[in-house]
Amino acid sequence: MALNPHRPVKPQGLSKVAALKWTVVVAQLDPEILTKADSMALEILCETFSRWHEAVAMRRAKGLTHTNSQGVVIAPWVAAETTAAAAYFAQAAKFGLTPDDRGEFDVRPEGAAPVDPALDTLTAERDRAKEGRGPQAAGDY
Known part of the structure; x- marks a missing residue:
């Protein structure tokens, strides 16, 4: 199978985790379908995964709660983790990267x-x- 000459190129400046995720995701997607037009969506997908990964690390290191002037509250990194996870799965669905969405193809x-x-x-x-x-x-x- 010939590679698509318009395949997206990994952007410069991705975070380390996003760059690794880019490599994994691009390897999983059909090279005949993936094009340069997908570059921004892939970058957002990978950076969103990176944000989720960072928030998970914060939660593991610091816990679910945080104390501020209001007292003990849900830590902001927990909200960041939840938000990033939801955004990631919404974006991953566009590429058929979840089991449910692969059933659509x-x-x-x-x-x-x-x-x-x-x-x-x-x-x-x-x-x-x-x-x-x-x-x-x-x-x-």
Whole structure:
């Protein structure tokens, strides 16, 4: 398979953790689909992961609570961890990097037989439900 000549190049200035995450993510994504147009989204994804990683390290080192002029409160790094995790998963979904979101992609070659007919049936039911055409609510999936 020939590599896409327009594949994104790792930006200069990424944090150490983000640079490592970039390498891992780009290696996992299809080189035929990934282009330079994805560079900013990938950079944001990787830097968001880095922020989450840093917040986790702070929580592990300093705990869940913090004392300030108001008394004992939830530590700001806990909120940063939660916010970064939510942002990361929202961004990762755009690239199909979570198990649930990979289910949204049909990666079989056109005309290929189903790998598992039961799975195809469940996928079709889920899609109908999301469109409001099925017997089950979209939240059931």
